[in-house]
Amino acid sequence: MAGLYIHIPFCKQACHYCDFHFSTNQSTRRDLIACINRELELQKDYLHQEIINTIYFGGGTPSLLSAEELNKIVESIHSIYKISEQAEITLEANPDDLSEEKLKELRLAGVNRLSIGIQSFNDAILAFFNRAHNSTEAFNSVARARAAGFDNISIDLMYAIPGQSHELWQKNMELALSLHPEHISSYTLTIEEKTAFGQWAKRGKLKGVEEEFAAHEFELLMNTMSTAGYEHYEISNFCKPGYHSKHNSNYWRQQNYLGIGPSAHSYNGVSRQFNVSNNAAYIRLLHENKIPFELETLTPENKINEFIFTTLRTSWGCNLNYLKTHLNYDLIKSQGPYLKNLQEKDLISINDERLLLTHKGKFLADQIASDLFVVS
Ligand code: SF4
Structure with missing residues (x-):
């Protein structure tokens, strides 16, 4: 879908x-x-x-x-x-x-x-x-x-x-x-x-x-x-x-999507496309049958970081198993002490292989996600 x-x-x-x-x-x-x-x-x-x-x-x-x-x-x-x-x-x-x-x-x-x-x-x-x-x-x-x-x-x-x-x-x-x-x-x-x-x-x-x-x-x-x-x-x-x-x-949930029109983004699991954010340029290039976009091919680190950032903000949380099997990244192994610290401070919980923000953790969602990012 x-x-x-x-x-x-x-x-x-x-x-x-x-x-x-x-x-x-x-x-x-x-x-x-x-x-x-x-x-x-x-x-x-x-x-x-x-x-x-x-x-x-x-x-x-x-x-x-x-x-x-x-x-x-x-x-x-x-x-x-x-x-x-x-x-x-x-x-x-x-x-x-x-x-x-x-x-x-x-x-x-x-x-x-x-x-x-x-x-x-x-x-x-x-x-x-x-x-x-x-x-x-x-x-x-x-x-x-x-x-x-x-x-x-x-x-x-x-x-x-x-x-x-x-x-x-x-x-x-x-x-x-x-x-x-x-x-x-x-x-x-x-x-x-x-x-x-x-x-x-x-x-x-x-x-x-x-x-x-x-x-x-x-x-x-x-x-x-x-x-x-x-x-x-x-x-x-x-x-x-x-x-x-x-x-x-x-x-x-990392589903594919296509964005049409000036400034729209698209994603297909491999790369992101960003259409030009300018109406005149968009029209000019479309008249030449060209799709006016910039392409960003996602690195393994990009994919991991995007996954952590978007899913941690949701009620279904960050699926640690998916990270391991699809993105080849073991978050527990890489960030064990930091995660333990967050649990002790009641900022996250880990249930059924899912990392979830607690009520208190929701105030620090962006900070926690960026602390968990993989730096290449
Ligand atoms: S300027 Fe237009 S797009 Fe922006 S908030 Fe107002 S109505 Fe919405």
């Missing part, structure tokens, strides 16, 4: 924190969508006819696509690839795009999961972020999606925001839960250099929150989600039973 990712690199306006690849200039949209369809054809052999069980429209803002544009891409996908009848088809959407009409179009195109970029239910925070929606639109979008028949909805929420109190964060989570989403993805606000916030930080106009502040909000997040019956299946992801994101879980 494999995954397909389509990157739609356009947004109405630039959110101040965002460093994904997107453009607010939509003048090349028509051309770019044609190039996405062209790339789908050119990449038809990448997955070696594997059956695709997840399709994910990300961005950017895929909910900007017209019915005609979306249907054209969906038709191309179905005519070129083998798609499972039960495929999870997710589309990232912004609340302000989700009119009744749009939701109907998405259902007709086969989208069966929405990932709604709400981020916050507080209007002051949304304005600070330069989001295109307000809290009323956020609430209404979920209600409309339900009425349109969507029964698998994910909400994005951000925390560790300068100026947002712990009380406000708690209230935000309660508001999100009042909508009963099947899935919640929640990330700390990170201030990236090339964003508006990055520029503000450079000029001393903005300061990120302290680590301790962020850690307390993570604790609130874990406790609130657990009390509400959500499974914490990946450091930043929570779901009602049975509603894991299949697409993202495929990434974390």
